[in-house]
Amino acid sequence: MSRLENTFKALKQNSKKALIPFVTxxxxxxxxxxxxxxxxxxxxxxxxxxxxxxxxxMAEGPIIQAACxxxxxxxxxxxxxxxxxxxxxxxDDETPIVLMGxxxxxxxxxxxxxxKLASEAGVDGIITVDMPPDEAEKYNLAFHAFGxxxxxxxxxxxxxxxxxxxxxxxxxxxxxxxLKGVTGVAHIDTDSIAEKVSQIRAQTDMPVGVGFGIxxxxxxxxxxxxxxxxxxxxxxxxxxxEFANNPAEMQQSIAELLTSMRNAIDNYK
Amino acid sequence: xxxxxxxxxxxKSWTEMPDERGHFANFGGAFVAETLMxxxxxxxxxxxxxxxxxxxxxxxxxxxxxxxxxxxxxxFAEAWTKRLGGAQIYLKRExxxxxxxxxxxxxxxxxxxxxxxxxxxxxxxxxxGQHGVATATxxxxxxxxxxxxxxxxxxxxxxxxxxxxxxxxxEVVPVYSGSKTLKDALNEALRDWVTNVDDTFYxxxxxxxxxxxxxxxRDFQSIIGREAREQILxxxxxxxxxxxxxxxxxxxxxxxxxxFLNDAEVKLTGVEGAGEGIETGKHAAPLCAGQSxxxxxxxxxxxxxxxxxxxxxxxxxxxxxYPGVGPEHAWLKDVGRAEYVAINxxxxxxxxxxxxxIEGIIPALESSHALAYTSKIAPxxxxxxxxxxxxxxxxxxxxxxxxxxxxxxx
Numbered sequence: 001m002s003r004l005e006n007t008f009k010a011l012k013q014n015s016k017k018a019l020i021p022f023v024t025x026x027x028x029x030x031x032x033x034x035x036x037x038x039x040x041x042x043x044x045x046x047x048x049x050x051x052x053x054x055x056x057x058m059a060e061g062p063i064i065q066a067a068c069x070x071x072x073x074x075x076x077x078x079x080x081x082x083x084x085x086x087x088x089x090x091x092d093d094e095t096p097i098v099l100m101g102x103x104x105x106x107x108x109x110x111x112x113x114x115x116k117l118a119s120e121a122g123v124d125g126i127i128t129v130d131m132p133p134d135e136a137e138k139y140n141l142a143f144h145a146f147g148x149x150x151x152x153x154x155x156x157x158x159x160x161x162x163x164x165x166x167x168x169x170x171x172x173x174x175x176x177x178x179l180k181g182v183t184g185v186a187h188i189d190t191d192s193i194a195e196k197v198s199q200i201r202a203q204t205d206m207p208v209g210v211g212f213g214i215x216x217x218x219x220x221x222x223x224x225x226x227x228x229x230x231x232x233x234x235x236x237x238x239x240x241x242e243f244a245n246n247p248a249e250m251q252q253s254i255a256e257l258l259t260s261m262r263n264a265i266d267n268y269k
Numbered sequence: 270x271x272x273x274x275x276x277x278x279x280x281k282s283w284t285e286m287p288d289e290r291g292h293f294a295n296f297g298g299a300f301v302a303e304t305l306m307x308x309x310x311x312x313x314x315x316x317x318x319x320x321x322x323x324x325x326x327x328x329x330x331x332x333x334x335x336x337x338x339x340x341x342x343x344x345f346a347e348a349w350t351k352r353l354g355g356a357q358i359y360l361k362r363e364x365x366x367x368x369x370x371x372x373x374x375x376x377x378x379x380x381x382x383x384x385x386x387x388x389x390x391x392x393x394x395x396x397x398g399q400h401g402v403a404t405a406t407x408x409x410x411x412x413x414x415x416x417x418x419x420x421x422x423x424x425x426x427x428x429x430x431x432x433x434x435x436x437x438x439x440e441v442v443p444v445y446s447g448s449k450t451l452k453d454a455l456n457e458a459l460r461d462w463v464t465n466v467d468d469t470f471y472x473x474x475x476x477x478x479x480x481x482x483x484x485x486x487r488d489f490q491s492i493i494g495r496e497a498r499e500q501i502l503x504x505x506x507x508x509x510x511x512x513x514x515x516x517x518x519x520x521x522x523x524x525x526x527x528x529f530l531n532d533a534e535v536k537l538t539g540v541e542g543a544g545e546g547i548e549t550g551k552h553a554a555p556l557c558a559g560q561s562x563x564x565x566x567x568x569x570x571x572x573x574x575x576x577x578x579x580x581x582x583x584x585x586x587x588x589x590x591y592p593g594v595g596p597e598h599a600w601l602k603d604v605g606r607a608e609y610v611a612i613n614x615x616x617x618x619x620x621x622x623x624x625x626x627i628e629g630i631i632p633a634l635e636s637s638h639a640l641a642y643t644s645k646i647a648p649x650x651x652x653x654x655x656x657x658x659x660x661x662x663x664x665x666x667x668x669x670x671x672x673x674x675x676x677x678x679x
Contacts, residue, residue, distance in 0.1 A: 053578075054577075054578065055447060055578040055579045055580075056447065056452060056453075056456050056564060056565075056579050057456075058301075058302070058456045058459045058460065058565070059302040059304070059459075059460070059463065060460075061460070062446070065446050065447075069446070069447070072578065075576070077575070077576030077577075077578070078576060078577075079576075102563075103300055103563045104562045104563050104564060104571070104573065104577040104578075104579070105576055105577035105578070106577070107561070107562050107563050107568075107577065108560075108562060108573065108575070108576065108577035109577075129302050130300045130301055130302060130563065130566070131300060132299065132300070132301065132303060132306055134290065134299065134306075135298050135299070135300055152303070153302070153303040154303060155302070155303040155304040155306070155307070156304070157303075157304055157306070157307035157308070157466060158303060158306070158307065159307060162303075162306060162307075166303070177303065177304065
């Protein structure tokens with residue numbers, strides 16, 4: 001059983017929801033990342049979503065674009081990301097790590113080679129923003145052969161037959177991007193999220209995560225009421241940027257945010 | 270996929286691409302975020318309908334004739350031919366179009382499509398500003414809101430085109446991310462489209478982007494080759510031996526090449542920007558010196574580093590300064606139907622001066638790459654051979670760049 005399956009199963013048995021924070025690998029410098037991941041797990045993260053920096057992050061808003069640029073100043077590539085995951089795995093062999101990024105760095109490695117290296121490093125799943133299931137036949141074969149979960153995104157604009165296709169190609173969990181537009185902007189609409197999540201549940205028994213626009217305990221709770229996982233990105237990356245020169249304060253600020261979310265989603269009845 | 274390509278090669282029917290999902294064999298496709306899959310499907314459906322709709326075709330043809338000023342002449346460059354002493358050189362005069370380049374053929378077509386689809390707002394990316402101006406132009410005419418994304422660096426370099434767009438009523442939005450040039454403007458336009466899919470039509474300026482753009486832009490630009498084919502048959506009584514066009518994203522080249530693809534005897538040559546020289550790494554020649562990858566929604570040849578990060582391009586002409594290229598060119602290169610070469614900044618400048626002094630035509634720096642390559646190969650060709658060069662745009666926009674390089678104050 002994969003780490004993602006284990007994690008979601010255990011949460012479900014305890015009637016809990018997953019909290020999934022996102023950070024960009026190597027932002028603002030490579031030394032910060034691994035200790036930050038451990039501190040996020042301590043603060044209540046169940047799964048880590050680790051961003052792979054890309055020069056042209058087309059679906060990101062300004063906050064995550066800037067994170068990519070900070071990481072790329074240190075030339076962080078996939079090999080560095082794998083090394084970080086390996087280092088993380090020395091002290092934590094349970095928390096699933098999902099890489100989120102764009103297709104071109106994976107294309108350059110080659111699907112099979114990438115899958116082998118990622119799986120050896122201890123990566124559990126892959127989200128590739130610009131890889132729709134329609135183009136993903138070889139990609140899925142390669143990744144599934146190495147036990148990597150392929151996670152695909154559902155958007156507010158996804159039609160029912162697209163949702164079906166996305167669920168069919170997904171492993172681990174299905175990721176609902178709750179807003180049109182780019183990461184880190186605008187407000188969430190919980191009614192429309194509930195409706196879309198129920199459309200997804202009609203197609204799959206897999207857990208459903210919701211991301212985009214979750215920034216505090218209140219919005220985390222609203223999402224946790226309808227989804228299996230709450231994904232937090234831009235709000236964390238904002239704090240990385242704010243405390244770029246002080247890793248201890250950065251960890252503390254992010255831990256406070258995650259703890260408040262953890263408490264909110266664990267305590268509602 | 271490979272069987273399709275094999276069949277095409279065997280049948281010599283090169284015009285059948287792409288397949289229904291936008292693949293040119295291994296290239297092309299639609300590699301976009303899920304949010305864009307719905308608007309792309311909507312666009313595919315609308316285009317499939319309108320491209321066969323007699324009213325749409327009639328309106329497009331009418332606009333090309335009366336607004337753009339088509340057909341553009343095919344001009345026999347007699348003086349330049351004599352000077353080079355070899356093949357006969359004809360120029361397809363896209364520089365004489367309204368707004369001064371081939372770009373407007375495509376924006377007229379896409380804006381018409383936007384109107385038919387009930388969209389009220391158009392957006393575009395631009396590098397040098399030619400596509401931005403061509404988009405602002407058609408938006409003004411149709412009374413649509415228009416937002417043009419342009420890298421901060423390009424805004425600084427192309428102030429007159431920025432002013433032109435603003436005069437036409439467009440909002441020019443500076444892009445501060447990445448290298449602050451064309452590729453970043455394209456990223457930002459995609460972000461806008463993701464956010465405003467309901468009322469917005471994204472007018473892409475070249476044969477790149479996700480399916481159906483490479484096909485749709487090619488179809489609108491193919492008017493160049495259809496006219497040229499007819500004109501050369503009328504003027505010379507036969508097909509040309511070679512077509513030469515510059516390639517940035519590749520829309521003027523594919524527009525000229527496409528109607529000749531099945532004429533196996535016509536050699537097709539695309540000319541990329543070698544910048545400071547291919548060997549320096551400072552160039553814009555992904556077909557000559559890049560590798561296959563995925564950017565801006567399609568698989569094609571790219572300029573990238575070992576980690577798959579897109580690298581900055583260098584070229585004297587902003588219109589060629591793009592790290593990718595249309596997927597159909599990538600395919601035509603791989604199957605050997607077209608060849609791709611590169612011309613450096615210095616050679617392009619010489620081409621610019623040559624045509625200006627010898628024919629009294631100031632060419633765009635983009636087109637000057639095609640001209641420079643022509644002057645390399647024409648002298649060794651026979652006098653009864655024919656070359657058609659796509660003069661894709663006029664050089665008025667470039668005179669400040671040229672003057673600055675040559676240390677002249679204008």
